[in-house]
Amino acid sequence: MMPATFAGRCTDQHSADRPAAWIARCRDFAHAREWRGVLVAIAATLAAGCGASRLDYTPRSDVAKEQAIAVVERALEEQPRQYVPTTVEATPEKIVITQMIVRRRMLFGSVVSSPTTTIYWDNLGDSLLYEKRGRYSVDIVDPDGYLHLRVYLNSERKAHGLIDAIESLRRGSQ
Helix, strand or coil: CCHHHHHHHHHHCCCCCCHHHHHHHHHHHHHHCCCCHHHHHHHHHHHHHHCCEEECCCCCCCCCHHHHHHHHHHHHHCCCHHHCCCEEEECCCEEEEECCEEEEECCCEEEEECCEEEEEHHHCCCCEEEEECCEEEEEEECCCCCEEEEEEECCHHHHHHHHHHHHHHHHHCC
16 A cells, blocks of 8 residues: 555545644554655645644534524535535434435446435434534434435535524434
């Protein structure tokens, strides 16, 4: 595995760690494989500059159900184009998301599939908020930390609103 590939892998995932921790992790990884110092420096620099920062936020759970559903649906529909689901249907018990995927084939045209994801509010843990270069993302996870959905937002206010809405729906369904 090349050092740049490792650095790319390091930065693909959100991390609450500071850049110093990433640099140390990259150095340990490279040292175990006896890579030269120059390559280690490149990997550490890439990892330090690309990671997202986890932000602490304590959600409110006093949002009305109808308003919370509207906030969740709008947040999913306002994501960057490549992440916008085909359909979003939120209820007080769950959210159902359908994403159309088109795969082009050389010989027989395109193949279209529409996988559906259903997430029950009472099966969720605390949502996680991240910031990277002025953009925000909210990770919707289960109590064990398994990522169900990542929602991308363009303001911290909208991210807080989404987390508040999810928390209200989660508390209301238990």
